Amino acid sequence: MARVSGKKALITGGAQGLGACFGRMLAAEGAKVALTDINLKGAEETAAAINADHPGAAFAFPHDVTKKDDWVRVLAEASEAMDGISVLINNAGIGTFANIETETYEGWRRTQEIDVDSIFIGTQLAMPYLKDNQPASIINISSAAGLIADGMMLAYNTAKSAVRMMSKSIALHCARSGYDIRCNSVHPVFTRTPIIDPLIGLGGGGKTGEEKLVRQIPMKRLGEPEDVGYCILYLASDESRFVTAAEFKIDGGITAQ
Template sequence: GFGEGRAFAFPLDVTKEDQWIYALEEADAAMGGISVLVNNAGISRGGDIEQLSLDDWRLVMSVNVDSVFLGTKHALRYMRQNQPGSIVNVSSIAGLIAAHNSPAYNASKAAVWLLSKGIALHCAKQGLDIRSNSIHPTFIDTPILDPLRQRFGKQEAEAKLARQIPLGRIGEPADVANLVVYLASDESRFMTGAELKLDGGISAM
């Protein structure tokens, strides 16, 4: 059911270890335990390898990769008290397929891909019933696409993206949410260390 006491929010900067420690402690207390961690925060910065600044490279790596490292490192302490558990790391199809103009995004999302597997193996070796998987969406209708919409206009930008996707459209947030719900639930209890593509068929080509 919905209503007061059913959902809690604890804002944090995912690149900051002390903020993770505080937020997880608060979340654990508020919810009476933690069994699911979804590492979703992520950013992109444009520019090819010659244009991208070191500052932007470091920013993307820290938001996209440090976040998964820190969140998982500190959440496991609580999750092991609340098994079964599931960690869902939001990578991207860009973590499996490169482009000429997104070196930091590609590298960071590829790091999330293999980090997820390492976490899965660590948990398994520890005898924990805690799974870790990565998901790899293609373009989804969220504000992350705004720079492109500004550049080409909303309609043309979305049509440009849709043309690259066999299913002929960009994805919706609900498409991602449904996959996260599956991975968070016991319906996926035998799946760990997997990478799930949610790409409308792009990578089948």
């Protein structure tokens, strides 16, 4: 029996990077996946690649997670395509790199809108679908930056720590309401996807920039998307059926220092 057989997962930001990897790994273990993204072409290409190996497993939808109307449409379409939604992976996000003196109000607002507000809007609208498809799992992608701070990550630190606490509040509400809907946050460190390119650039670019990031990580390497994907597989599956309001650090040890 595959690990997530029968699960129906909606993954935001599914066109590339972590979201695409989650889609591939969940489909390989028997789930249906709805990949949503503002980059529809990317989501369609990822879905096509998944379907080449697992016919009929993946679907793609255009979706701006900051827009309530988009959520209403995408939830209905994804539920129709997969015959329900039992896993919601709030993964879409942006990284913004500025400090208290250089961050703009627009940059600050945009980061909160995409990285935090979208999870409130989307999870609230997804609740009826998840309640209809119990046992269900909500997985919110926070960051190691939700646990430890950096002077150049003002807006991102703030957003990702909010995601951590929002996840616990959602989890407690669901548990106390008697729903079999779990909610957990995941905290990756620098992981090899396009989102870290600006950070590599800040460190001088190329190998030098990458080495500067790696130096901060006790295990002395960047994360690979699959390192996070194995945690997502566990949280999407019933193997984690007693796990809620927890935070999973996929961080090579960085937050222990």
